[in-house]
Amino acid sequence: MNILSGISASKGLAIEKAHFIVQSKKKQVEKTRISQSEKEAEWKKFQKALELTLKDFSLLLQTNNPDEKKLIETYLLMLNDQEFINQIKLNFDNSSYNVDFIVDSVVNESASLLRHTNDEYLSQRADDILDVFGKVIDRILGNKIENIQDIDANSIVVSQNISGSFAISLFQKGIKGLLLSDGGLSSHTAILARSYGIPFIFGIHKLSEHISHGDTIILDANEGSVCISPDPKTIEKYQKLKKEAEERDVFLSQYISKKGKTKDKVEINLFANIGSVEEADLALKNGAEGIGLFRTEFLFMDAERPSDLLDETKQYQVYSEVLKIMGEKSVVIRTLDAGGDKVLSVTENSISKNGKKTKYIKPEIEENPLLGNRAIRFCLGQKDIFKTQLRALLRASIDGNLSIMLPLITHKEQVLETKALIDEIKKELSEKNIAFKKDIPIGIMVEPPAAAILAEDFAEIVDFFSIGTNDLTQYTLCVDRENTGVSALYQEMHPAVLALIEMTSKAAKKHNIPISVCGEMAAREDEIEALLKRGIRSLSMRANKISEVKAFLETISLKSL
Structure with missing residues (x-):
């Protein structure tokens, strides 16, 4: 019996035989000169x-x-x-x-x-x-196209990697689990696995050295572990856990249509964080009261092509679709959080279209990207890009309940300059008789300590706050959470972080504006209690955590915190 650890992309538990897919050898692309003819x-x-x-x-x-x-x-x-x-x-x-x-x-x-x-x-x-x-x-x-017919539906598929398109065929087939060396939490394969409720673990390298075709394996995607060739006692243990998990899923399903409430009947608003149209559907299925954070970075995924970066229509279509999916529910869309470590810099490109020089994005290396040209700084420095996104958002606003959120705000001038741009765009749209909502709420993400310290000042010029606890913790404690050498110092429950959250919450209450938390803290039990204690009544998290949080809220009383 051998136990391996990986990263869980879709929760669940499966006990089946492994169906190992070896990457087929394909004809490789060769560089061959051809004649004009x-x-x-x-x-x-x-x-x-x-x-x-x-x-x-x-x-x-x-x-x-x-x-x-x-x-x-x-x-x-x-x-x-x-x-x-x-x-x-x-x-x-x-x-x-x-x-x-x-x-x-x-x-x-x-x-x-x-x-x-x-x-x-x-x-x-x-x-x-x-x-x-x-x-x-x-x-x-003329390479052979992948064939699904030979795969047993009652198996756990194991492979180095699979394409999103092949994942569709696997999930339609009804496989019981998926184990890959490569993968990602934001991959389409992961999104589909969560939608189908299929356990999925990735991040275990050299799987062929550990697992053979036909081995019995236990895929525990609740814990991110894989047990290979388990003994009868271990199988019995996990069969019991599987049954308990299935019973818990049935139990949690009752919360999908319920409002989040504490034991003493205090209502807590629970929203979803998303990054795509697919995830908006998932949010709705999981009982989200709205979208607390829609990351728009993915819309710029093809920005190395000249026209895509400035394609207002493509952005509008995505924003509109998400708003329509959510109906009357609130949708908070964050403007492009680009630059620095996240995405891009903009440079002139010599490729021309209709004789005009265009702009496109290339990665920019900065010595300290987290403190560099990113988020609102990037957007205000590239107003053509920013105005295109704002125009698309305003046009889409008529299709739902939109709020616009600005990231990495440290100065009031950044908000005022953005508002001036929005007013300018509203005037342009009105002159062209293009419809938009005139009263779209404009809020900020409270991420740098500066925004929390000056929360009262910001509350006078914005319509809502959303605390991004991941970056707030990182900036407050000067800790890169991705750096394993110092990651132990990354503590969201640090007194300094909690003090800044409380300071922001009090400012929001004083000025009567909504406030929410959209970092990882929003879905963890101990942290939820700490947030509620400091006046937070709205939380935004991954969609699949919403029912769990609703169930947890019923066990605690605000009076006892």
């Missing part, structure tokens, strides 16, 4: 491969799973992205090499830019690009 035939090979790949994904649209359907629609949008196709065509026309080499080069360059952002969500979008256009390349090369 071969160009037309080469490009037709790409067009045919693209057409067949579009057809493959279109056939999958018949699913009844909304998260799955949105993922497939996302893939189809990627394949139909004319700007990206034009970039491939431009590179192909200006080269003397085979079309699969050009496609592979453009796709990998796009993926590389996303991976260098040091942002998990955007890095996972790199996998999507490689997945979707990898299938186009497979078609060009």
Whole structure:
């Protein structure tokens, strides 16, 4: 019996035999010179491969799973992205090499830019690009398309990695669990696994050295552990735990439609943190009262292409869809939290479109990125980008209950300058008879200690506060939570952090503006008690934690805190 530890991306427990998928050996892309006379035939090979790949994904649209359907629609949008196709065509026309080499080069360059952002969500979008256009390349090369027929539904699939598109087939098949070496919490595979309720663990390397095809394994995604070839006593133990977990899931399901309340009947608002349209659906399924934080960074995942960064229509469509999904429920959308360690810098690019020089984003290396050109600083320094996002938000506002939140605010002038931009955009939209809501609440994330210390001043010019406890802790204690050498000092319950939270809460109460917490503290029992004690009555968290928090709230009384 051997026990391994990994990262849980979708909770649950499975006890089944392993179905090991070995990555099939495919024909590799080679760099081959072609003559001018071969160009037309080469490009037709790409067009045919693209057409067949579009057809493959279109056939999958018949699913009844909304998260799955949105993922497939996302893939189809990627394949139909004319700007990206034009970039491939431009590179192909200006080269003397085979079309699969050009496609592979453009796709990998796009993926590389996303991976260098040091942002998990955007890095996972790199996998999507490689997945979707990898299938186009497979078609060009004649590589065998993955087959689902040989996989036993009553098994735990084990592999180095799988594509999001193959995950769709696996989950439709009804597998009992998924174990991968590679993966991510924000990957489409993870989102779909959570939607289907399939246990999923990743982050265990060299799985083939530990697990063989047909081994009995226990996948405990509640704890992030994998037990290989367990003895009968261990199997019996986990079968009991599985039954208890299933009973707890049934118990928690009753809270989906309930309002969050403490034992002494004090109502606590529970919202969801999301980063995509798929996650908005998940939030609704899990009984969220609204969206407390919608991270918009992912919309800029293709920003290495000239037009995408400034594409107002694409942004508008996503914001509008999320607002429509949530109906009358509140949706707080955070403006682009880019720059520094998160995403980008903007540089002039020589690629022209219609004869005009355009802007696109490249990773910028800063000596101290967390204190650098990021979030509101980045946006106010790149007003064309910022105005495009604000315009898209204002246009979408008529489709739901929108609030706009500004990240990393340290100076009142940053808020006032943003408000002036919004007024300017409102005037422009009115002149063009474009509809928008005139009274959209504008709030700030309280992340730097400066914002907490000056909370009373900020409360005079904003409509709400949202405390981002992850960054507030990091900035207050001068601790990089990703640095294992000092991570033990990262303590959200540190007296200094709690004092700043209380200071902000009191300012919000004094000025009668809403306040919420959207960091990891919002979903942990001890921290929840500390937050409630300091006047916090709204919490925002991962959607799958909402029912657990509702159940916990019923066990505590504010009077006893």
